[in-house]
Amino acid sequence: MNLDDTKKRVQKYLNSNKRYPLIVDVQTKEDLANIAEYFKVGSNNFPSIEEFCNQDEAIKLDELYAFVSSNNGNTFITGLSGFLMLFGENVAKQALKTLITTSISGHVVIITYQCEKYLRFTDARISESGRLVIVDGNPDNICNINFISPMLSDIFTDSYSGIQKIGTAIDSCFNRDAYIATAIDKSSFAESVFHISQVNNSYDILRNKDSRTGIVPQACGLPEQWNYVLHQMGKSGTWTTVIVDNFGSENNLLHVISEYPKFDVEKRWLYYVALLICGVKNNDYLKLALNKTSKSSELIKNIFRAVLDIDWKSENYQKLYRQRKGLISELKKPLPETIDFCKILSIKGEDEIYYLTDLTQPEKEKIIKWLSNYGVKYSKDELVSILMNVYPDLAYYLSSYRYRNEFLNTYFENYKYQKITNRILPSFDKVVEEQAIKRDFVTILKSRTAYVDKLDTQNAQVFFVDAMGVEYLSFIQQKCSEYGLSANISCARCELPSLTVFNKEFVDVLKDKGCPISDIKDLDDIKHHGKDSFDYEKEKTPIYLIKELEIIDDLLTKIKASILAGSYNKAIIISDHGASRLAVLHETENIWNMETKGEHSGRCCKISEIDDKPDFAIEESGYWILANYDRFRGSRRANVEVHGGASMEEVAVPIIEITQKASNIEAFIVDESRVLTLGAKEYAIIKIYVGIRSNNISIKLDGNYYNAEETAEPYIYSVELKNYSKKGKFSIDILDGGSVLASGQQFEIEKKGMSQNNMFDF
Known part of the structure; x- marks a missing residue:
C-alpha cells in the first residue's frame, strides 16, 4: 500500500468502531516521520515509548500490553521496533502477535519500522482481518548500534543517553552509527538481530577509527x-x-x-x-x-x-x-x-x-x-681535545695563546692548566719563586702607557674591564674569530702594586682623546666578593670561571652588535690589573712580622721604617709587594682570586682593539724574500705583506710559530728565522692571531757561491 492510501486506511480505522490495534509497518524513516507528523492533530495521543522503561533499562512489555488494552482514545505508538529487534526475532514475533490480538476500547495505531518479517503470523485470520498494513517502499539502512560507556557521552555529543533510547534511535537516526551510552553489556541481548558493537573506552573507539x-x-x-x-x-x-x-x-x-x-x-x-x-x-x-x-x-x-x-x-x-x-x-x-x-x-x-x-x-x-x-x-692538549666537544668555551680558555714570548707562552699555559685542575704543581711553584727574584716581566712587557699613548681612538668605545688579566686572551681571540671580529692584541704590564688605585692612568689619557669609557666591574666583583657563592671557603673548585667566561662573552656579543649597528668602528678593551687563583690555592703566610698589616688578602703591605725587605717582595709606591704566592699576615684570606701582588698573572694586562673582520685579507711573501741568498753565519729574514695593521701577525713553518714585527713600511712585516740558514725550499702559512690568512707561501734559501758552482755540475 502506498503512503497516501496508508493514511486513508489509518483514518478510516480511527473513524471505525473496531476494537483491535492496527499495525502499520513502514520501510523508511522518512515515511515513519511523515505518518506520525500527519496524525499529530486534535486529541490523537503520541505517548513516548520511554514511559514504559526505567532509566537505562529496556522496555517493560507487560506495561505496554496493559496500556494498550486499557486505552480509550486514539493512540499512536512509535519507537517499539528498536526494542523488538534488540530482544530478537522470537520475542519480536510474540510481542507483535500479543499486541495485534489485544482487545481494546479505543483505537491504537502501532507504527513499526522494517518489521514485516516479524508480522508473518501463522494464523492467516490476523492479516485477513485488516489489522495489518505494509507500506510500500525500498527499505533504507538501519543504523549500526554501538553501546558506549556513559563516560564517553560528552565525546559523542549525538549519542543517546540510556538503553531506553534505542527505539528513538532506530526510528529517527539517519547516521550510519547510533551510539547508546549505557552501562548494560551487549551480552544481555544475545538474541538481538543487531550486530552490537561494545565500546567501553575511548581507546577501543580510537583503534577502530585508526x-x-x-x-x-x-x-x-x-x-x-x-x-x-x-x-x-x-x-x-x-x-x-x-x-x-x-x-x-x-x-x-x-x-x-x-x-x-x-x-x-x-x-x-x-x-x-x-x-x-x-x-x-x-x-x-x-x-x-x-x-x-x-x-x-x-x-x-x-x-x-x-x-x-x-x-x-x-x-x-x-x-x-x-x-x-x-x-x-x-x-x-x-x-x-x-x-x-x-x-x-x-x-x-x-x-x-x-x-x-x-x-x-x-x-x-x-x-x-x-x-x-x-x-x-x-x-x-688532551684536555683541550675533550673540552672542545663538551665545553668549547672552556677549551678556548685553556687553548694556547701566542704572547710573542716563549716564557709567557709556557707560563700562562701552565697557569691556566693548574687553575682549571685546581692545584699548584711543584715545578710551577719553583718558576714563580724564581720570577719573584728575576722579575722578567719588567723586560718582557712594556708599560701599559707605551701602548695607550699610541692607540687610535677615532670612533672608538673603550671598555675598562676591572681585573681582567691576559689569561683570557685565547678565549677572546677565538670568540672574536667566531663572531667575525678582528682582535689586535697587545700585552703590557700594570703599575705596582697591582691595585686599581695605582692603575687608572689610562682613563684620563683616553678621556683626553675624547673616547667614551664604560666601566665593567663584574669580574672584579666575582674575584673579591665570591659573588654567586663562589667563595673559596665554601667552594674549593673554580666554578666561578664559568661566570667569568660568560661575562666576557656577553661583552664581546655586545661589541659585535654595536659595531655591526654602526655605533662605533672599534672597541678597545683595557684592564687595570690581573688576578691570581694560584696565590689563593697556595694558602701560605710568610714568616715576616711586618709593622703594618697585610692588605688585599696579604698580597702587599705598607712600608714602615722598621721593616726589612722580605724575600720575594718588591718595593714600589710605598708598599712591599709579594711576587711569589705568599701573603702578609693580618689580612683576611681571599674569597676567589687575589691581586695586589707582583706575580705574572697579576701584573700582565691586555690592550685589545676589536674591529669588524675584513674579508679576503691579502697576505703573501714579498718578491725580494722569495729567494734568499745567505752567506756564512747568516740566517733567513723574510718579509711579508699583510693587508691589515696588527700586533698578532706570525708565520707557521715546520709546525713552529714565528712572530712578525712591523717595519717602517706600512703593512710590511719582518720575520727572523734564526734556525734557517741551510739551502732549501720552504713553505709557510701567514696568520693573524689564530686565523690563517694565506697558506703554502714559498721561499727558497740559496748559499753564496753555490750558484756559480752549479754551472760546472754535469
Whole structure:
C-alpha cells in the first residue's frame, strides 16, 4: 500500500468502531516521520515509548500490553521496533502477535519500522482481518548500534543517553552509527538481530577509527586521556587530524620538542603518544630514548639518561651525543632533570666527562669539578681535545695563546692548566719563586702607557674591564674569530702594586682623546666578593670561571652588535690589573712580622721604617709587594682570586682593539724574500705583506710559530728565522692571531757561491 492510501486506511480505522490495534509497518524513516507528523492533530495521543522503561533499562512489555488494552482514545505508538529487534526475532514475533490480538476500547495505531518479517503470523485470520498494513517502499539502512560507556557521552555529543533510547534511535537516526551510552553489556541481548558493537573506552573507539592506535598500549594512557584524544579527533578524524591540529604535521614532531616545556600535562602526554604513533624520523637518539620510555612522564628523563647506555668509545657515540645535545638545547634548560642527570652520572666515574654538555650551569660545574678530580691525569692538549666537544668555551680558555714570548707562552699555559685542575704543581711553584727574584716581566712587557699613548681612538668605545688579566686572551681571540671580529692584541704590564688605585692612568689619557669609557666591574666583583657563592671557603673548585667566561662573552656579543649597528668602528678593551687563583690555592703566610698589616688578602703591605725587605717582595709606591704566592699576615684570606701582588698573572694586562673582520685579507711573501741568498753565519729574514695593521701577525713553518714585527713600511712585516740558514725550499702559512690568512707561501734559501758552482755540475 502506498503512503497516501496508508493514511486513508489509518483514518478510516480511527473513524471505525473496531476494537483491535492496527499495525502499520513502514520501510523508511522518512515515511515513519511523515505518518506520525500527519496524525499529530486534535486529541490523537503520541505517548513516548520511554514511559514504559526505567532509566537505562529496556522496555517493560507487560506495561505496554496493559496500556494498550486499557486505552480509550486514539493512540499512536512509535519507537517499539528498536526494542523488538534488540530482544530478537522470537520475542519480536510474540510481542507483535500479543499486541495485534489485544482487545481494546479505543483505537491504537502501532507504527513499526522494517518489521514485516516479524508480522508473518501463522494464523492467516490476523492479516485477513485488516489489522495489518505494509507500506510500500525500498527499505533504507538501519543504523549500526554501538553501546558506549556513559563516560564517553560528552565525546559523542549525538549519542543517546540510556538503553531506553534505542527505539528513538532506530526510528529517527539517519547516521550510519547510533551510539547508546549505557552501562548494560551487549551480552544481555544475545538474541538481538543487531550486530552490537561494545565500546567501553575511548581507546577501543580510537583503534577502530585508526589502526595505528594499536601501536600504543592502552596502559600508556588513562581513560580520560584517551577521551581527550577522541574528543579532538571528532567523528571522521584520524591520528593525522589530531597531530596536525596540535603539532603542525606528522613530520614536524622532532622540532616541536622546543615547545614541550610550555605544554600542559595532557599535551605532553599527547606528544609522547604522537611520537609512538608516527615514529621518530632523523634522530636516532630520540628514538633510543623513546624505546626506553613506557609512560609519558619518563620521556624527558630518558632523553637525558639514554646516553648513559652508550659507550662513549663506540663508533656512533658522537652522532648520538650531538643529537642529544640538540634535543636538550631545545628543551630550554630543564633544571630538575639536569640536576638528576648530574647526580646519576657519578656512576661513570672518570668517564663522566664524555657525557656532559655546556648547556646548563649544573653540567658546567660538574665539568669543572671533574677537572679538579681527574684533570691532572691528562695533558693540556688532551684536555683541550675533550673540552672542545663538551665545553668549547672552556677549551678556548685553556687553548694556547701566542704572547710573542716563549716564557709567557709556557707560563700562562701552565697557569691556566693548574687553575682549571685546581692545584699548584711543584715545578710551577719553583718558576714563580724564581720570577719573584728575576722579575722578567719588567723586560718582557712594556708599560701599559707605551701602548695607550699610541692607540687610535677615532670612533672608538673603550671598555675598562676591572681585573681582567691576559689569561683570557685565547678565549677572546677565538670568540672574536667566531663572531667575525678582528682582535689586535697587545700585552703590557700594570703599575705596582697591582691595585686599581695605582692603575687608572689610562682613563684620563683616553678621556683626553675624547673616547667614551664604560666601566665593567663584574669580574672584579666575582674575584673579591665570591659573588654567586663562589667563595673559596665554601667552594674549593673554580666554578666561578664559568661566570667569568660568560661575562666576557656577553661583552664581546655586545661589541659585535654595536659595531655591526654602526655605533662605533672599534672597541678597545683595557684592564687595570690581573688576578691570581694560584696565590689563593697556595694558602701560605710568610714568616715576616711586618709593622703594618697585610692588605688585599696579604698580597702587599705598607712600608714602615722598621721593616726589612722580605724575600720575594718588591718595593714600589710605598708598599712591599709579594711576587711569589705568599701573603702578609693580618689580612683576611681571599674569597676567589687575589691581586695586589707582583706575580705574572697579576701584573700582565691586555690592550685589545676589536674591529669588524675584513674579508679576503691579502697576505703573501714579498718578491725580494722569495729567494734568499745567505752567506756564512747568516740566517733567513723574510718579509711579508699583510693587508691589515696588527700586533698578532706570525708565520707557521715546520709546525713552529714565528712572530712578525712591523717595519717602517706600512703593512710590511719582518720575520727572523734564526734556525734557517741551510739551502732549501720552504713553505709557510701567514696568520693573524689564530686565523690563517694565506697558506703554502714559498721561499727558497740559496748559499753564496753555490750558484756559480752549479754551472760546472754535469
